[in-house]
Amino acid sequence: MAKLKSDNPDQCISCNICLTACPVARATRKYRGPKLTGPALTRLRMLIEDQDPMLQYCSNCKNCDRVCPSGTPISTLNMKARSAYYKKNPHTLAEKILSNNELMGKTITSIPFASTIANLGMKITKAAGAFEIVGMSSKAPFPTYAKKSFSAMFKSISQPKCDKKVLFFPGCYVNYNEPQVGVDLVHVFNHNNIEVLIDDNFVCCGSPMISAGYIDKVQHNADINSKILASYAKQGIDIITTCTTCALILKQEYDELFELEAVKEYNVHMYDAIEYLLNMYERGELKTDFKTLNKKEIYHTPCHLKVQGYGKPTLKLLNKIPGVEVVDADAGCCGLSGIYGYKTNTAEVAAIVGSKLQKTIKESDAHEGVCECNICRLQMQNNTGKKAYHPLHTIRQAYGI
Amino acid sequence: MSKSDVVVIGGGISGLFAACLAAKKKKSVTLLSYGQGALAVAGGIIDIFGYDQDGNMVKDPLEHIKTLALPHPYAKIGVDHVKEAVDAFLNLCKESNYPYLGNIRENQLVPTAIGGFKPSCLTPMSIDTNLFKKCTKLVVVDFDLLKDFYAQLIAEGFSKTCPNKQISTITVKLPYETGPHFRDVSALDVARLLEDDVSILNVIEQLKSKASADTLFIFPPVIGETPNNRVLNKLKQALCGNVIEVSAIPPSVTGYRTDAMLVKIAKTLGVEIIEKANVFSCVKEGTHCKKVLTQNYSHVYEYEADEFILATGGIFGGGTVAQMSRMFEPIFNIEIDVPKDNQQWSYQYLFTGKPQPFATYGINTDESLRPIDSNNQLLYDNVRVVGRALGGYDFCYEKSGNGVAICSAYHAIAQI
Numbered sequence: 001m002a003k004l005k006s007d008n009p010d011q012c013i014s015c016n017i018c019l020t021a022c023p024v025a026r027a028t029r030k031y032r033g034p035k036l037t038g039p040a041l042t043r044l045r046m047l048i049e050d051q052d053p054m055l056q057y058c059s060n061c062k063n064c065d066r067v068c069p070s071g072t073p074i075s076t077l078n079m080k081a082r083s084a085y086y087k088k089n090p091h092t093l094a095e096k097i098l099s100n101n102e103l104m105g106k107t108i109t110s111i112p113f114a115s116t117i118a119n120l121g122m123k124i125t126k127a128a129g130a131f132e133i134v135g136m137s138s139k140a141p142f143p144t145y146a147k148k149s150f151s152a153m154f155k156s157i158s159q160p161k162c163d164k165k166v167l168f169f170p171g172c173y174v175n176y177n178e179p180q181v182g183v184d185l186v187h188v189f190n191h192n193n194i195e196v197l198i199d200d201n202f203v204c205c206g207s208p209m210i211s212a213g214y215i216d217k218v219q220h221n222a223d224i225n226s227k228i229l230a231s232y233a234k235q236g237i238d239i240i241t242t243c244t245t246c247a248l249i250l251k252q253e254y255d256e257l258f259e260l261e262a263v264k265e266y267n268v269h270m271y272d273a274i275e276y277l278l279n280m281y282e283r284g285e286l287k288t289d290f291k292t293l294n295k296k297e298i299y300h301t302p303c304h305l306k307v308q309g310y311g312k313p314t315l316k317l318l319n320k321i322p323g324v325e326v327v328d329a330d331a332g333c334c335g336l337s338g339i340y341g342y343k344t345n346t347a348e349v350a351a352i353v354g355s356k357l358q359k360t361i362k363e364s365d366a367h368e369g370v371c372e373c374n375i376c377r378l379q380m381q382n383n384t385g386k387k388a389y390h391p392l393h394t395i396r397q398a399y400g401i
Numbered sequence: 402m403s404k405s406d407v408v409v410i411g412g413g414i415s416g417l418f419a420a421c422l423a424a425k426k427k428k429s430v431t432l433l434s435y436g437q438g439a440l441a442v443a444g445g446i447i448d449i450f451g452y453d454q455d456g457n458m459v460k461d462p463l464e465h466i467k468t469l470a471l472p473h474p475y476a477k478i479g480v481d482h483v484k485e486a487v488d489a490f491l492n493l494c495k496e497s498n499y500p501y502l503g504n505i506r507e508n509q510l511v512p513t514a515i516g517g518f519k520p521s522c523l524t525p526m527s528i529d530t531n532l533f534k535k536c537t538k539l540v541v542v543d544f545d546l547l548k549d550f551y552a553q554l555i556a557e558g559f560s561k562t563c564p565n566k567q568i569s570t571i572t573v574k575l576p577y578e579t580g581p582h583f584r585d586v587s588a589l590d591v592a593r594l595l596e597d598d599v600s601i602l603n604v605i606e607q608l609k610s611k612a613s614a615d616t617l618f619i620f621p622p623v624i625g626e627t628p629n630n631r632v633l634n635k636l637k638q639a640l641c642g643n644v645i646e647v648s649a650i651p652p653s654v655t656g657y658r659t660d661a662m663l664v665k666i667a668k669t670l671g672v673e674i675i676e677k678a679n680v681f682s683c684v685k686e687g688t689h690c691k692k693v694l695t696q697n698y699s700h701v702y703e704y705e706a707d708e709f710i711l712a713t714g715g716i717f718g719g720g721t722v723a724q725m726s727r728m729f730e731p732i733f734n735i736e737i738d739v740p741k742d743n744q745q746w747s748y749q750y751l752f753t754g755k756p757q758p759f760a761t762y763g764i765n766t767d768e769s770l771r772p773i774d775s776n777n778q779l780l781y782d783n784v785r786v787v788g789r790a791l792g793g794y795d796f797c798y799e800k801s802g803n804g805v806a807i808c809s810a811y812h813a814i815a816q817i
């Protein structure tokens with residue numbers, strides 16, 4: 001087992017490499033930068049109470065963690081400090097609303113026509129300027145709600161009985177906003193003789209709450225999710241995610257934030273869906289009865305995937321499909337970083353950060369965008385004139401199923 | 402599990418350069434790196450050999466390298482490969498449109514952030530030391546609000562080191578917002594701002610009245626962030642060609658550019674770069690390494706290859722680990738020969754200009770850079786050690802850091 005660096009600000013040797021990689025510091029001087037706001041001020045916070053307003057500018061995108069040669073958990077130090085800050089200071093209305101994504105999603109997708117009304121309502125409130133009143137940006141690309149949740153759709157898919165089973169953690173976005181990703185996953189895995197299980201007791205991984213400074217609330221979710229995940233892992237069942245942020249929270253942040261023992265039992269069984277399929281391909285186990293597709297896609301790597309240390313499986317796998325050419329956008333962070341891009345005070349920073357990716361996609365001769373992260377995809381579609389899909393969409397298309 | 406011809410561990414200058422060279426030889430290359438290398442801290446100038454053991458400045462690095470004995474890495478690499486390595490580096494930079502100046506037969510005097518000079522061999526175009534010889538007037542350019550750059554101190558330094566030159570300072574103002582809600586302005590901020598043409602014009606406007614054929618403008622390291630010399634060329638065009646940068650505190654913009662250049666070249670050549678890949682162990686058969694293993698908060702990833710390049714640096718970045726009475730390399734579990742008594746590792750008085758014993762501690766290798774134990778037994782037949790992870794030299798005292806890095810990378814790849 002690799003020895004990982006603990007939650008210790010003194011891990012930082014002040015080399016400041018993180019500043020070169022921080023997309024927020026590049027976009028604005030309102031943020032002090034990862035080294036100072038993270039490890040340096042954490043040392044200070046151990047001595048005195050700190051009310052640094054610059055803390056709100058960290059987007060938890062983790063580019064600092066990615067380049068740190070010392071393995072300092074910089075972004076997590078920031079999130080812990082933010083949570084401590086909110087013990088003494090009130091949350092904004094936007095933070096309260098945006099961190100309630102799961103409740104909203106559940107409610108809206110469980111009532112007939114509620115999603116239509118909610119999506120329409122969102123348009124109207126946006127147009128009426130009500131978003132700005134509660135501190136949410138009307139310019140940001142908000143997701144729409146699905147008519148039916150993924151778990152409802154999942155029940156109507158009849159899967160073949162297979163010896164091999166995996167557990168899927170869909171996460172809120174797939175559950176309530178884009179269930180198609182989950183449906184594609186089930187079909188692609190079934191095609192490869194793998195049955196997909198879901199567990200109705202899963203709750204939100206907690207990512208929006210972490211960003212909004214509600215770490216205490218996340219502990220409750222972490223307890224529930226980690227127990228379920230560990231119980232499957234113990235039976236030797238691999239766990240699949242499609243959302244790179246959910247994966248990071250479940251695998252890493254539950255450990256960094258709460259030191260939950262259960263994490264070590266299941267994180268060795270966790271795989272991103274595409275990573276899993278690529279592994280199968282490399283072992284010669286993946287079905288390759290792909291149709292020729294004739295399309296060019298531009299791929300954006302989510303920051304939360306880059307920091308997990310397994311490269312870019314999507315780039316490798318999609319290029320195996322005949323007629324598919326995938327190019328790497330290599331254009332940095334999308335900027336939205338969960339709820340960060342939707343709060344008025346940080347939305348303008350997010351817009352600057354994401355502009356390079358938008359420009360790259362817009363100017364590319366690719367037909368469509370492709371990306372694992374749900375929120376990144378919203379930015380990839382935002383004023384670029386192109387659609388963006390999860391890679392499973394292309395794989396399913398190639399299988400013709 | 403992925404399989405490639407070559408796996409490089411470490412993404413500093415030695416690892417990146419090795420990866421590029423291997424890819425140029427049409428090898429499939431995977432580069433695994435846990436965090437970025439020292440370039441962005443240390444700077445982009447390439448020292449080959451600056452000072453001999455008595456502290457005298459070396460005039461001709463190549464001549465001096467001929468005199469070095471084992472276990473110095475240069476003695477293992479050999480003069481021919483040192484020469485070829487420097488050529489390969491210069492060519493790579495040129496192909497990438499970010500050419501370097503200098504040659505292996507001559508040290509240049511590079512201006513420092515305190516108005517002195519240090520010997521170095523290869524420099525980016527933004528540090529053209531010939532301009533110093535040519536110009537009789539020096540203008541140190543400060544930027545209003547720029548932190549940790551001391552134009553006055555530099556000017557005073559140069560008035561001592563260059564007594565025959567006329568020296569002055571000037572402060573350029575840029576439209577930065579100020580106040581408690583804004584971060585201090587760093588060299589990196591200014592470098593990024595200058596990527597914008599309007600800002601360059603603004604700077605030129607404030608400096609051009611002082612420009613002349615023998616006036617040299619000495620800038621902080623802010624001349625653009627992209628390794629393409631676009632900003633430099635615009636400034637030079639407007640300021641009679643006389644523009645040079647000096648270093649400042651980390652992050653080093655000059656090193657950041659060189660790092661970006663090497664990453665770009667590696668990607669273009671098809672090197673698969675896996676970031677945040679924490680290599681923690683290997684699987685071997687006898688003395689043959691089959692694969693290396695990485696793991697973060699996850700299952701274990703395996704990377705199989707025919708050849709492995711160990712480019713994990715020194716204590717910085719965790720390439721070697723120091724404990725009480727012991728130093729070792731953690732991936733291949735290589736013991737490093739050090740005195741049992743930690744007190745002997747260092748010379749008690751810092752900053753006395755004396756070399757520090759610990760500075761030469763590193764992995765011992767045979768002449769083809771493969772690790773050997775204290776009885777000279779080969780530990781791995783397909784692992785080659787490059788860069789700061791090597792023992793037997795003191796980059797800090799002799800000024801040879803990036804030089805050993807590129808030459809050892811070249812020597813290693815030449816054999817595979």
Ligand SMILES: Cc1cc2nc3c(=O)[nH]c(=O)nc-3n(C[C@H](O)[C@H](O)[C@H](O)COP(=O)(O)OP(=O)(O)OC[C@H]3O[C@@H](n4cnc5c(N)ncnc54)[C@H](O)[C@@H]3O)c2cc1C
Nearest residue numbers: 411413414415435437438439443448680714788789802803
């Ligand atoms: C402050 C300072 C100033 C300097 N100035 C100069 C100068 O002016 N000129 C000059 O020529 N030299 C200079 N040097 C020296 C020079 O920077 C180094 O010798 C050179 O950068 C070493 O490069 P490297 O690739 O061997 O190691 P590094 O740049 O340290 O790279 C090692 C890489 O390996 C990674 N790594 C480590 N362990 C693992 C692991 N287990 N798994 C995966 N990856 C791992 C690290 O994170 C890092 O990315 C300076 C050094 C310092 C510190």
